[in-house]
Amino acid sequence: MRIGRRGLLLGGAAATLVPVAARAGRVQLAVATPMAAPEWAVLQRRLLARNAEACEAFYAKYVDRRDRLLVFERWGANDGPDDAAEATNDWAILHALGASDRILTLTQRFWEGHLKQYAALRTVEVPIARRGMYHRDFPVQMDWQHNAEGLTTFNVLGLSAPRDPRLVARTRRFADFYTGHDPSVRNYDPAHRIIRSVMNGSRGPMLRDATPLDWAGDPFEAGARFHMEHGESSYQQTLDHYAEYTDVVGDNPLNLQATTLALNAYALGGGDRYRRWALEYLDAWVERAHANNGVVPSKIGLDGKTAPDWWGGVYGWGFSPVVPQTGKREDRNRVPRSITAFLNGTLLTGDSAYVEVWRRQNARINDAGRQRDGRFETPTMYGAQGWYGWKPGPYRTNGFEIWYVTQRADDLEAAGEHPWVSFLHGRNDGYPVVALEADLARVVEREEAMRTDRSTRDTRLADWPLDKTPASVKSLIQLMTGGLHIARPPWSSTSPNQGGVVLHCRLRYFDPERRRAGVPEDVAALVHALGDVSTEVTLVNLGKVARTVVIQGGAYAEHRIERVTLGGREVPVGGRDFTLRLDPGCGARLRIAMRRYANTPTLAFPWDR
Numbered sequence: 001m002r003i004g005r006r007g008l009l010l011g012g013a014a015a016t017l018v019p020v021a022a023r024a025g026r027v028q029l030a031v032a033t034p035m036a037a038p039e040w041a042v043l044q045r046r047l048l049a050r051n052a053e054a055c056e057a058f059y060a061k062y063v064d065r066r067d068r069l070l071v072f073e074r075w076g077a078n079d080g081p082d083d084a085a086e087a088t089n090d091w092a093i094l095h096a097l098g099a100s101d102r103i104l105t106l107t108q109r110f111w112e113g114h115l116k117q118y119a120a121l122r123t124v125e126v127p128i129a130r131r132g133m134y135h136r137d138f139p140v141q142m143d144w145q146h147n148a149e150g151l152t153t154f155n156v157l158g159l160s161a162p163r164d165p166r167l168v169a170r171t172r173r174f175a176d177f178y179t180g181h182d183p184s185v186r187n188y189d190p191a192h193r194i195i196r197s198v199m200n201g202s203r204g205p206m207l208r209d210a211t212p213l214d215w216a217g218d219p220f221e222a223g224a225r226f227h228m229e230h231g232e233s234s235y236q237q238t239l240d241h242y243a244e245y246t247d248v249v250g251d252n253p254l255n256l257q258a259t260t261l262a263l264n265a266y267a268l269g270g271g272d273r274y275r276r277w278a279l280e281y282l283d284a285w286v287e288r289a290h291a292n293n294g295v296v297p298s299k300i301g302l303d304g305k306t307a308p309d310w311w312g313g314v315y316g317w318g319f320s321p322v323v324p325q326t327g328k329r330e331d332r333n334r335v336p337r338s339i340t341a342f343l344n345g346t347l348l349t350g351d352s353a354y355v356e357v358w359r360r361q362n363a364r365i366n367d368a369g370r371q372r373d374g375r376f377e378t379p380t381m382y383g384a385q386g387w388y389g390w391k392p393g394p395y396r397t398n399g400f401e402i403w404y405v406t407q408r409a410d411d412l413e414a415a416g417e418h419p420w421v422s423f424l425h426g427r428n429d430g431y432p433v434v435a436l437e438a439d440l441a442r443v444v445e446r447e448e449a450m451r452t453d454r455s456t457r458d459t460r461l462a463d464w465p466l467d468k469t470p471a472s473v474k475s476l477i478q479l480m481t482g483g484l485h486i487a488r489p490p491w492s493s494t495s496p497n498q499g500g501v502v503l504h505c506r507l508r509y510f511d512p513e514r515r516r517a518g519v520p521e522d523v524a525a526l527v528h529a530l531g532d533v534s535t536e537v538t539l540v541n542l543g544k545v546a547r548t549v550v551i552q553g554g555a556y557a558e559h560r561i562e563r564v565t566l567g568g569r570e571v572p573v574g575g576r577d578f579t580l581r582l583d584p585g586c587g588a589r590l591r592i593a594m595r596r597y598a599n600t601p602t603l604a605f606p607w608d609r
Contacts, residue, residue: 026550026606027578029566031539035587040479041524041540043436047443047476052100054443054470055091059106061450062087062465067113070457071464073121075129076217078230078238079461081118081139082150085111087462089152090471093503096159097476098511098518104160111153125218128203138174138202144254145315145334147201148500155260155500158268159508159555160517162603172270175261177202179277192304193284195255198248198314206248210314215242227455229463231325240324245314251300252313254334256285256341260502263344267556267603275348282345285338286357294360295382298335311382318383331381331389339398340501346405347502347558350597355405358398362414365395404484404504407532407596420478424530432526435475446470480519482506482527482535483555503555506535507592510550510606512579517605520547523582533593539580540587552577553594556601557609565591577606 062070069084088110095104119134128141139147157167176182178200180190187200197205199214206214216238220226223233232238262278288306289296298316299307311317315334323330345354368387369378380397381389399415412421423431449468477483483505506527511520519525522543529536541547553559557576564571564578566588576599580590602609 027564027571027573027575028581029564029571029578030581030583031541031566031586031588032583033567033588034585035540037542037585038524038526038538038540038587040432040436040526041542041587043433043440044476044479044524044526045522045542047436047440047472048094048097048099050440050443051094051471051473052103054447055088055094055103055106057447058450058465058469059110061453062468063110063113066116067109068117069110069114069462069465071460071462072220072226072458073117073462074217074220075121075123075126075133076238077142077146077215077242078217078228079463080142080146080217081114081133081462082142082146083462083466084114084118085150085154086152087114087465087469088471089466089469090473092153092156092160093473093477094471096156096503096508096517097473097480098509098520098523101516107153107157108161108164111157123218126213128206128214135202136173137170138177140203141199141201141206143198143248143314144200144252144257145337145499148254148257148260148337151260151500155264155502158264158603159503162268162605163608168268168270171261171265171268172274175258175265175270175274175277177261178258178281179262179274181273188281189302189304190280192302193281194251194300194302194304195258195281196302197250198252198254200255208249209246210242210248212239212242212245215245225459226461227464229461233325237324240322243324244319244321247299247313250302250307250313251304252315253285253296253298253338254315256282256338257500259341259344260500263348263502263601264603266348267601269602269604278341278344278348282341282354285341286354289357289361294357294364296335296338296357296361298333309384311384317381320381320383320389333381333389336397337499339401340499343401343405343504344502346597347556347601350558350599352405352597355402358402359411362395362397362399362402369394401484407530424482424528426529432475432479435479439472439475442472443470446472477503477505479527480525481508481555482530482537505555506530506553506559507537508552508555508557510552510577512548512550512607515605515607520549523547523549528589533595535592535594536589537592538587538589539582541582541584544584546581546583548579548581550577550579550606551592552606553592553599554596556603557606558597558599558601560595560598561592562595563593565593576609 088107091103091107115137119132121133123129177185178188180188185204187195187205199206219235222235222238259278262274266274297306297310299313301307317333320329320331339358342354346352377390377392378395379387379389396416403411403415419428419431422428474485477485509519522541524540526538553561561573
């Protein structure tokens with residue numbers, strides 16, 4: 001029997017979303033109060049411009065005239081198509097925030113070019129890719145750590161180009177590789193609500209044990225002419241890296257990241273069936289966690305049942321393979337990345353209770369903590385002998401994601417300290433300038449790395465340019481949108497440059513005159529405070545021409561804006577967005593009352609709804 005998600009999580013009635021609907025007219029406000037140019041605003045506009053310049057230089061150096069990446073192409077989880085796709089990570093986000101249209105053009109060109117590049121490439125020994133590494137524009141078969149990373153750019157292109165017919169068609173096609181709607185690809189079993197293998201894609205699931213060859217790719221001169229990101233000195237070590245990556249049959253939490261495709265297909269107008277599938281699949285995992293004493297299991301059999309060794313499977317709770325270079329075991333639990341699907345669930349339903357699964361899991365792990373040598377430590381792994389992988393202090397993984405959705409004080413306390421969050425609570429006034437200057441410095445560092453790079457196409461693998469690509473958006477996401485971008489080692493599930501997650505933010509901006517996403521030229525924005533039902537933001541026009549900006553609640557217009565207070569005057573809005581006109585050299589601080597996660601998600605621009 002299937003148990004209702006709300007009954008499992010909190011009890012009570014589920015949230016009700018407001019559908020997309022046309023309004024008679026958008027609320028329009030005007031600001032004519034002069035404001036001296038704040039330092040943060042000047043730095044913000046400079047960072048948008050410098051990012052664009054550096055991205056242009058990267059494209060000239062590492063991409064050819066056919067828009068293909070200038071690297072030694074091969075199949076493999078270490079340095080295959082997913083790494084190539086990441087070469088323009090965060091470029092689409094830059095445009096959606098307000099960078100030049102040229103950035104979007106380059107991003108789209110590269111996406112098309114790399115699809116053609118890797119669709120034409122064939123393996124010799126790896127069976128699944130002998131007819132091409134991409135099929136129907138999607139990886140033929142790989143795990144969802146790497147599938148998701150390769151979709152990092154694709155999954156946010158809808159922020160800037162929601163009417164692009166190629167994007168809309170591909171998003172639906174990719175989602176249908178998993179919804180069961182495409183009969184040629186049997187990744188999903190609707191009877192058991194499982195994706196049938198850790199390894200899956202446009203040619204279906206792998207229903208046998210994986211081999212090191214499947215993961216590592218065809219033989220090549222590893223360690224001789226190439227820099228190896230994981231430190232291997234030979235192809236044999238590359239194979240040995242994957243010696244224990246065999247247990248792939250059945251479902252794994254990483255597959256939950258496929259729900260992002262369904263979220264975007266729905267938000268791009270594909271219809272309610274995408275939403276229904278995402279929730280059907282996600283709710284199956286909610287039930288599994290509930291039945292597993294509050295912990296999301298990492299190994300589900302083909303019968304849909306949690307395996308007796310629930311901690312098993314590649315990238316599961318008990319996955320600690322041997323590193324061939326050292327002979328030591330390394331913990332590689334990637335279950336925390338799947339929280340992105342639970343955030344998707346909140347977007348699709350308006351129900352913040354989805355993160356209750358994660359709160360309970362974190363509590364369970366912290367309850368397993370112990371005192372050792374006078375200090376408290378908590379586990380990060382689980383195996384046949386119980387909890388292991390002990391780290392100092394409380395278990396805080398995904399704590400900021402939980403707090404971001406709930407806005408509860410106890411969740412923030414559990415998450416710990418972060419300088420951006422301290423700024424939002426009035427305890428770190430200098431953070432905006434420090435953060436923007438850090439991102440400007442990062443752009444300069446990346447430019448220098450490009451300038452001094454002596455590698456050639458024949459001596460660099462697809463992962464080589466990833467620490468050269470210059471887009472630096474952390475401060476822009478946090479400060480402009482009140483968005484989530486908190487990186488933590490060894491990974492961060494909701495960092496937009498990792499794992500193909502969508503943008504989670506409080507506000508988005510549009511330029512109605514140029515009919516595009518992002519703040520208009522000369523305009524800067526700073527979110528000062530976030531609360532459960534309010535957001536405070538300053539907008540300023542640094543230029544000599546009046547500018548108009550549409551301010552929307554959330555990346556997907558998911559937040560309903562109830563009222564705006566400007567200059568002591570409260571104005572009712574009652575919708576997804578409002579318009580603000582900024583006279584030259586003028587600015588103001590606004591307090592926005594809102595009901596979060598009240599609307600159905602959409603990527604349509606405000607004037608197209």
